[in-house]
Amino acid sequence: MPFLELTLPCTEVQQPRYERALESVGALAVTLADAHADAPDEQAIFEPGVGEQPLWNELVLTALFEGGTSQDLLLYALSAADEGLDWSRAAFREVEDQDWERAWMDQYEPLKFGRRTWIVPWNHDLPEGADAADAAVVRLDPGLAFGSGTHPTTALCLEWLDTLADEGALHGQRVLDFGCGSGILALAALKLGAAQAIGVDNDPQALIATADNAQRNGVDDRLLAYAPDDEPAQTYPVVVANILASALVALADTLTARVAPGGRIAMSGILAGQEDEVIERYAAGFEQLHAQRQEDWMRVTGVRRR
Known part of the structure; x- marks a missing residue:
């Protein structure tokens, strides 16, 4: 019809x-x-x-x-x-x-981030020549998820997670994805070796999309999604927060408290020129703060002071 x-x-x-x-x-x-x-x-x-x-x-x-x-x-x-x-x-x-x-999903193609992280639409295979045995593949349905890896803020965070995995800093760890959207960063962390991931978002649709994508990727037993008020208060060795700079500044105390001593954080959703304010706000709790740029967007990373 x-x-x-x-x-x-x-x-x-x-x-x-x-x-x-x-x-x-x-x-x-x-x-x-x-x-x-x-x-x-x-x-x-x-x-x-x-x-x-x-x-x-x-x-x-x-x-x-x-x-x-x-x-x-x-x-x-x-x-x-x-x-x-x-x-x-x-x-x-x-x-x-x-x-x-x-x-409209035909326009999406598999995307690679870092050495081995791949974001692959559900109706595509890995490109010819890709090392399937070593690839960390996240299957996404862009029709159900917002945040498919094409935006620079997402790409910056995926590349950071891929680097952590190469350093062995993700293996067996728990990861917090704050502002999870589609759950893409939590999913990537699990595919790269994390033991468990927690997604937090204030949008009910984000929680639905995250749960759907977790099931699609066969990790729904290791990925839990919560509204901010329902999130269990605990610390994590790895935290990623892809939200706006203004929210990062406002939530500095909350996010700092979520990172275990010696743990690592990556923050994005920061426009170029806003990174100094974010770094200043997090300087008391973190060392080795570093800003990385892609197009007009920034990622700030740091290590929690012990």
Whole structure:
């Protein structure tokens, strides 16, 4: 059965209200694209950076509904959902049946971080020539997870974990992934030799995605995910926190208390220029603080003072 597709131009300011209205009336999927894309292969946003919603000033919003949905009734329901929105420019068309939740995933390819960490979409194999015997492979379903390894903040943390594994600092250890999102960093730590990982996030959807990805990777018995208020208070030899710089500064006491003496921490989600404030805030509890840059983003690492 075909689907009903609605497209609508809108501005960055209007987008959240339009998206909420569409979701409230049963949209199966909502995607965003640049209204003035010059490149023919312009792609919609599926993975915003950590803590951000990078949008263009003028957008084309696309929503997918079940086939057979009445256009008139849908417009009536949308108008009732938010009376302040203008739906007069909405356009409809029927689109052929296919696995729309998965179709866009074809753009994702296996990604390598460090010496042997691989993030591999569920429908891909390792590239030819990759050392499968030595690879630490995390299988992700980008349709269910936000944070697929493509953002520099995630990449910086994955590379750090890969280095720790080469140094033998992950083997048999417990790892805290604070702000776990999809659970990608916790999963990578387990695949690299950690014994147990704890994920913490204040977004219920993140906890669902983490649990789903843990099951997909066969480590659901070793990965537990908690809301911040439910997290057991304990210390860890390895902590990674991929959240915003402002949150890192605000949570300095909490995160410092989570790192065991002599343990290591990696913090990302830090824009270039913000690293000095983070380093200053953590200097009392950590030594060997070091900042590493990738594109416009920074990672700060340190060792807990004994």
